[in-house]
Amino acid sequence: MTGSRAPVFASDLAALISARDAELVDIPVIQPADQFLDMAGEDLRRRIFLTENENGQSLCLRPEFTIPVCRNHIELNAATPKRYAYLGEVFRQRREGGNEFFQAGIEDLGDANRARADARSLADAIASIRLVAPKAELETLLGDQAIFEAVLAALGLPRGWQKKLARAFGNPGQLKGLLADLSSSQKNGSLPDRLTALVADGDETGLAAALEQDMQVAGISPGAGRSPHEIARRLIEKANLASVKLPAQAFAALETFLAIRVPLQTASTHLRTFSRANEFDLGPALDQFEARVVAVREAGIEQENIVYDAAFGRPLDYYTGLVYETRALASPDLGAIVGGGRYDRLLTMLGAVDSIPGVGFSIWLDRLEKIAGDAR
Amino acid sequence: MTITLALPSKGRLKEQALEVLEKAGLKVILPKDQRNYRAQVEGDSRIDILFLSASEIARELGYGSVDLGVTGEDLIRESLSAADERVQIEARLGFGHADVVVAVPEVWYDVSTMADLDDVAAEYRQRHGRRLRIATKYWRLTQQFFSQMHGIQVYRIVESLGATEGAPASGSADIIVDITSTGSTLQANHLKVLEDGIILKSEACLVSSRRSADPTAVAALAQRIQAAIARG
Numbered sequence: 089m090t091g092s093r094a095p096v097f098a099s100d101l102a103a104l105i106s107a108r109d110a111e112l113v114d115i116p117v118i119q120p121a122d123q124f125l126d127m128a129g130e131d132l133r134r135r136i137f138l139t140e141n142e143n144g145q146s147l148c149l150r151p152e153f154t155i156p157v158c159r160n161h162i163e164l165n166a167a168t169p170k171r172y173a174y175l176g177e178v179f180r181q182r183r184e185g186g187n188e189f190f191q192a193g194i195e196d197l198g199d200a201n202r203a204r205a206d207a208r209s210l211a212d213a214i215a216s217i218r219l220v221a222p223k224a225e226l227e228t229l230l231g232d233q234a235i236f237e238a239v240l241a242a243l244g245l246p247r248g249w250q251k252k253l254a255r256a257f258g259n260p261g262q263l264k265g266l267l268a269d270l271s272s273s274q275k276n277g278s279l280p281d282r283l284t285a286l287v288a289d290g291d292e293t294g295l296a297a298a299l300e301q302d303m304q305v306a307g308i309s310p311g312a313g314r315s316p317h318e319i320a321r322r323l324i325e326k327a328n329l330a331s332v333k334l335p336a337q338a339f340a341a342l343e344t345f346l347a348i349r350v351p352l353q354t355a356s357t358h359l360r361t362f363s364r365a366n367e368f369d370l371g372p373a374l375d376q377f378e379a380r381v382v383a384v385r386e387a388g389i390e391q392e393n394i395v396y397d398a399a400f401g402r403p404l405d406y407y408t409g410l411v412y413e414t415r416a417l418a419s420p421d422l423g424a425i426v427g428g429g430r431y432d433r434l435l436t437m438l439g440a441v442d443s444i445p446g447v448g449f450s451i452w453l454d455r456l457e458k459i460a461g462d463a464r
Numbered sequence: 465m466t467i468t469l470a471l472p473s474k475g476r477l478k479e480q481a482l483e484v485l486e487k488a489g490l491k492v493i494l495p496k497d498q499r500n501y502r503a504q505v506e507g508d509s510r511i512d513i514l515f516l517s518a519s520e521i522a523r524e525l526g527y528g529s530v531d532l533g534v535t536g537e538d539l540i541r542e543s544l545s546a547a548d549e550r551v552q553i554e555a556r557l558g559f560g561h562a563d564v565v566v567a568v569p570e571v572w573y574d575v576s577t578m579a580d581l582d583d584v585a586a587e588y589r590q591r592h593g594r595r596l597r598i599a600t601k602y603w604r605l606t607q608q609f610f611s612q613m614h615g616i617q618v619y620r621i622v623e624s625l626g627a628t629e630g631a632p633a634s635g636s637a638d639i640i641v642d643i644t645s646t647g648s649t650l651q652a653n654h655l656k657v658l659e660d661g662i663i664l665k666s667e668a669c670l671v672s673s674r675r676s677a678d679p680t681a682v683a684a685l686a687q688r689i690q691a692a693i694a695r696g
Contacts, residue, residue, distance in 0.1 A: 129617030130607050255586055262615045279573055302571040306654030307633040322574040
């Protein structure tokens with residue numbers, strides 16, 4: 089399917105999502121490109137349609153809705169909680185399928201009851217699919233960035249390693265490579281003699297002063313980018329890490345955790361058993377997870393096939409907790425029909441003064457249309 | 465039917481390309497008028513020579529508007545998406561050596577590998593309110609190396625059209641991706657190449673377009689040049 093025709097069910101779907109207490113918003117097709125490259129990364133550059141205005145500002149055709157919807161919310165200085173719905177074309181260079189296709193979704197901003205908002209997002213997403221493909225066999229994979237981070241903390245890993253591993257969440261290949269790296273030791277590159285002793289003594293102030301001199305010689309402004317203190321701290325941190333090894337026991341516990349893949353309704357029990365067996369305290373992350381499971385049950389989607397996969401994540405650095413994707417079991421090659429997640433960091437990154445929690449999902453209408461044809 | 469062979473229009477690359485052709489028994493009769501960018505091969509009317517800039521050659525090979533060309537591998541891989549589907553490298557010519565590398569300020573003593581850079585990039589925004597900036601004119605190579613090979617997503621490319629190596633000192637970027645042959649320019653600017661920061665070892669190549677209208681003639685000419693290089 090190429091072309092830009094809206095699927096026949098588009099207006100019904102727009103009615104369904106806006107009836108779920110969400111305001112249908114119009115987002116301009118032409119958007120400043122920086123916000124997308126900043127948030128989603130430069131990898132997006134080859135997939136968006138970039139252009140420039142007369143002043144040389146980079147513009148692009150809207151490649152997705154979440155970022156402009158959140159930006160719009162910040163610019164309007166709108167009150168929270170607030171729910172936005174959208175349905176429209178997005179433009180991406182794809183190898184498969186057309187470059188113009190439709191997406192619809194809901195962004196739920198500022199609901200302090202995160203468990204309830206998460207469950208509602210899942211219920212809205214699944215209801216949207218069900219409107220069009222009532223009989224399709226679906227599987228929703230649910231992951232949780234916060235649980236993964238809590239496990240890393242409970243393993244007693246140094247903070248530097250925790251952060252590194254947390255970034256690789258949802259990317260099994262990268263995670264595996266990192267674990268192998270961490271089992272061996274990392275060293276600082278060759279240092280000039282005058283710095284070696286300062287690093288060994290952990291003398292951050294002395295080291296920073298020496299680095300600042302080096303910067304001046306190189307003509308680099310110590311205030312413009314990485315500061316001497318920042319470099320000094322990381323040098324000392326690395327020197328300390330070089331002597332730590334990932335204990336085999338921690339390694340095994342992490343592997344056991346990542347292999348957990350169970351129906352959501354039994355997931356809390358599994359996580360409790362796992363943390364007891366390893367004497368971990370997963371703290372508020374687990375409480376939040378359990379509250380969400382309860383909320384999902386109350387949202388009336390317990391008959392749906394929702395699977396908790398401990399290793400499932402979506403590789404964007406603004407996701408903070410829940411992440412999920414719904415696929416059609418009959419069309420595994422199609423990819424996700426819906427993708428969603430919680431992005432409590434995104435609005436601050438986009439310039440919101442107060443921290444505003446958010447959760448949302450996006451439906452690929454071309455994929456939905458396909459499974460509707462298959463399953464009806 | 466004639467085929468078009470594109471050659472660099474100036475400098476050492478042009479001279480060395482002409483030498484390689486001469487070894488293969490292809491003597492290019494240079495136009496009397498220096499501004500003319502077309503030429504012929506002595507005693508062979510089936511080959512058209514076209515002088516273009518090295519980056520234009522890469523692009524034209526991708527379109528298939530020239531059949532063969534001599535240009536740097538860096539320009540081929542930078543100018544063309546899915547380069548291997550559109551062109552084929554027929555021979556490495558042994559000149560025009562340059563590495564495309566990731567270089568950071570020497571004073572970043574804590575950063576010696578891409579893994580270090582990943583750590584720095586991940587925390588950059590939180591510390592400095594903006595992403596780590598990379599100055600380069602090789603945005604495609606940079607993006608493939610950082611995003612696809614090393615899983616580093618959070619950085620921004622600042623397109624630089626000249627004097628890339630000065631970007632960290634001028635404050636327009638934090639690090640650079642650029643070509644280097646001896647490393648002396650990097651050194652003079654107090655920059656160092658990361659241990660695993662070599663993106664591509666480039667040199668001048670004979671490249672054919674997969675969209676040529678006369679693949680047989682292209683293959684024959686490529687073979688003739690390959691044989692000459694093999695003879696040394």
